[in-house]
Amino acid sequence: MIEDTKTYAYADDLLRGRIILVTGASDGIGKALALECARLGAQVILHGRSVPKLEAVYDQITAMDGAARPSIAVLDLAAANAESYMTLAQSIEDEFGRLDGLVQNASILGERYSLEQYDAVLFQRVMHVNVTATFALTQVFMPLLHKSDDASVIFTSSGVGRTGKAFWGAYAVSKFATEGLSQVLADETKHTDIRVNCINPGATRTAMRLAAYPAEDRDLLKTPEDILPTYIYLLGAESKGVTGQSIDAQ
Numbered sequence: 217m218i219e220d221t222k223t224y225a226y227a228d229d230l231l232r233g234r235i236i237l238v239t240g241a242s243d244g245i246g247k248a249l250a251l252e253c254a255r256l257g258a259q260v261i262l263h264g265r266s267v268p269k270l271e272a273v274y275d276q277i278t279a280m281d282g283a284a285r286p287s288i289a290v291l292d293l294a295a296a297n298a299e300s301y302m303t304l305a306q307s308i309e310d311e312f313g314r315l316d317g318l319v320q321n322a323s324i325l326g327e328r329y330s331l332e333q334y335d336a337v338l339f340q341r342v343m344h345v346n347v348t349a350t351f352a353l354t355q356v357f358m359p360l361l362h363k364s365d366d367a368s369v370i371f372t373s374s375g376v377g378r379t380g381k382a383f384w385g386a387y388a389v390s391k392f393a394t395e396g397l398s399q400v401l402a403d404e405t406k407h408t409d410i411r412v413n414c415i416n417p418g419a420t421r422t423a424m425r426l427a428a429y430p431a432e433d434r435d436l437l438k439t440p441e442d443i444l445p446t447y448i449y450l451l452g453a454e455s456k457g458v459t460g461q462s463i464d465a466q
């Protein structure tokens with residue numbers, strides 16, 4: 217593994233020909249990452265729940281010189297069932313035959329309450345979207361990842377997924393679980409061509425961050441574009457063999 221992924225410098229064709237699915241590609245970090253992957257030559261599959269927002273990202277990619285036409289995968293992770301996961305995986309298999317990159321980025325924040333006051337239904341919803349749906353998506357995509365000779369899975373954690381902090385509720389618990397998901401899968405795939413790692417983006421200027429810290433000066437935060445080098449490193453061939461890591465993007 218390179219010493220500093222934050223300053224990773226890469227060529228403009230680093231991801232040429234790679235098929236990469238980004239969950240939560242309609243906004244924030246996932247959107248910035250999907251656009252950068254497309255700029256670097258990847259065939260990008262844009263996952264999200266909002267068709268108009270995904271279409272806007274689609275349009276930005278098709279307007280890029282030489283970018284491969286992206287695909288849109290609409291699936292609301294709060295409502296998806298076993299059949300909808302299977303249907304999505306099947307349609308990607310039919311269209312592309314394999315996956316070289318899977319970035320599990322979509323998440324919800326829930327509410328900033330103490331555990332004593334946390335609504336149990338909301339707790340379940342946050343755990344469902346951030347953990348159970350992430351697991352279910354990963355599971356249905358495993359056969360497609362095995363068809364790549366150089367596949368990279370990235371999970372998305374958080375600082376509060378490493379050290380529990382007051383009032384982060386289900387979100388923090390879900391990010392501890394995400395670190396666990398990443399470690400278990402990395403160990404299970406250590407003798408395969410699939411690498412599995414977890415990124416903690418750090419404080420980044422997105423709608424989620426604004427919801428968590430409404431009074432903060434947004435101009436002091438890194439933008440989604442600023443934190444991409446670690447993601448790009450893990451998606452490119454140079455990180456082959458790097459697995460089971462939990463990496464800070466800042």
Ligand code: NAP
Nearest residue numbers: 240242243244245292293294322323372419420422424425
């Ligand atoms: P964001 O701007 O709120 O974007 C979240 C993405 O997830 C959006 O595309 C959203 O879709 C999608 N999503 C949410 N619920 C969904 C559902 N039920 N079904 C399908 N898609 C759904 O958040 P972000 O800040 O970019 O966060 C990206 C990742 O980084 C998350 O895993 C977050 O926990 C993590 N993170 C962020 C920060 C930070 O400071 N921003 C810090 C640490 C970790 P819509 O556009 O339809 O809402």
